[in-house]
Amino acid sequence: MTSNYLSKSVADLLLKHRQKCADKVEEICAIYGSKVAYRKTLVVERIERSDDPRLTEFYQLYLSNFTLEHEQESLEGFAKVLDFNWDSKIQRDYGPFFEPIILLRDPANNELVGAADFALYAYPIQSSEYSGIDASCQLNFLVVRDTLRGVGIAFDLLNHVEMELLQFANQHTGQSPHKVFTTIEMNNPRRMTAEQLDEDATAALMDPNDRTIWWQKQGFYRLDLPYVQPALAPGGEACRYLDFFIRSKFSTEESPKEIPSFVIQEHVRRFFYVSVGKFETPMDDNVEWKEIVEFLGRHPSVKIIRT
Template identity: 25%
Template sequence: MGFAEVKQHRPSGYGFVLPGGVRVTASADPASPVLRRFFEGYDRAFVLPDEREELDGFEKCLALNATHRHAFGRTHCELVAVLEDETGTLLGGINFLATAIDRAGAPPAAVALNYVYVEEAARGRGLLRQTLSAVRSVALTALDLDPEGPPPAIFIEQNDPLRLTPEEYAEDTAHSGLDQVDRLAIWARVGARVVDFPYVQPALSADQQPDDGLIYAAVDYPGEAVDAGLLHDHLESFFTISVLKGEAEPPGGAASRQIAALTGRTAPVALLPMAPALDWLRMGRGVEGFDSFRDLAREARD
């Protein structure tokens, strides 16, 4: 799995040493100092109002490890992690939900990679691939699955450059120092493909709005489509724990609509390559008539 060392410190915490000496410390405990360390960098990295959590939101999610470990008859674990060098300098952070999936022919688990960031001074070191490898292994370990077995599916939300307002596009690009299209290209290089499903992130809190300006992508998923049952189970767990934090959603909300659309579906959900759509944008071709990057990816693929 690409680790020099992997060991479990306690039921809620894990430690890793990646190749090159990068140290990863992960915890599922809302009282852990790992959460505060993670939030230091997170607070700098995420600025758009409907995409970010406050510290108490992360605390609520991690607290659900005590009450929602086996919700829906599936095993879950929400974690935060930090990456540091040998001197303790923060390099990056991760927040993700791991869910065990019992579906024939599907990966054994699904991971919602809720937030991942790399500190500006640490970019260009190849940390993303190492981070994904770490996430895969700790997710399986946290779920009591074989860390040397088949890897979990990984899903991630990304800004949709066709859905952002010019102001949002400029603000996030200026803050991160990375253009929205360039960011998608980085993820495309590690195997991210667009899930061809009308994804909307439910509101993260009562003071926020659902976010329909996101791309939902699967990272290095086996095959050309995602098992619909796996996507249903994954989103049901993700929405309940990481987004809604165990609270009931108002009737007819974004979460329940998407779960209903996947309930009983047998046809797999197609995965769309990003590269053709990214080339389309780089060449300056028009995007009139395309409501989202997902629509563009479907057209550019054909």
């Protein structure tokens, strides 16, 4: 049900889109027999380099979902980070890390139906950052073609990202089972104005509250961290209505109730300096980064809020 904090025109837009997606699901089931059968036909592809011709194709799908200018990454930004995958100095100073893009393609019409951009960070046993946690993932963007909502494509993308994370942990730590976690940024409806809520819902064709519920069902919970994302490009604005969510996969024990602060700091350091700042923003002097470091310095661990 659409939340009552949205304007009537936006609420009506979301209801129409929900029906459009339901009709598409019905059509897929009529052709393939089930949503699962359809998803099994999708082809997994991977972008690792900036000269990959599929990067432009991915970016068009990305723009169809992320239409808000201050939340929007540029094509050049994606290309620059892909180049960092092969920069030995950056890998030495901020690695081991790798930031690929996974694509899902419908071979029936050659159309991209979903994509995920994410960064992988490993913490080898011999490194100073090792805490018993082997690797982490920053899931930057998860995109599904808006007419295919409800098919289960986002769920499949998450599974592919998690498999990549576990493989990365194995590659760089050489031990198993692994302790890993994945983080995401998420718009918090309670920190947004009515205008921002309408703008967000119109751009995403999704109620912001429904988005939060979906991610929580996938096991993501909010970190008790005063989080602000720095501007994605010089001259841009920081995004102040985001929360930082985490999903932990600790196979040897119950999911933790908190994460060591120095692990979160190292994870966010790599994310801010590499993926967000791209070494174009002087992150050493960045107010948002310094405030997070100051907070983490006062707390030995960060709680995971599960309510």
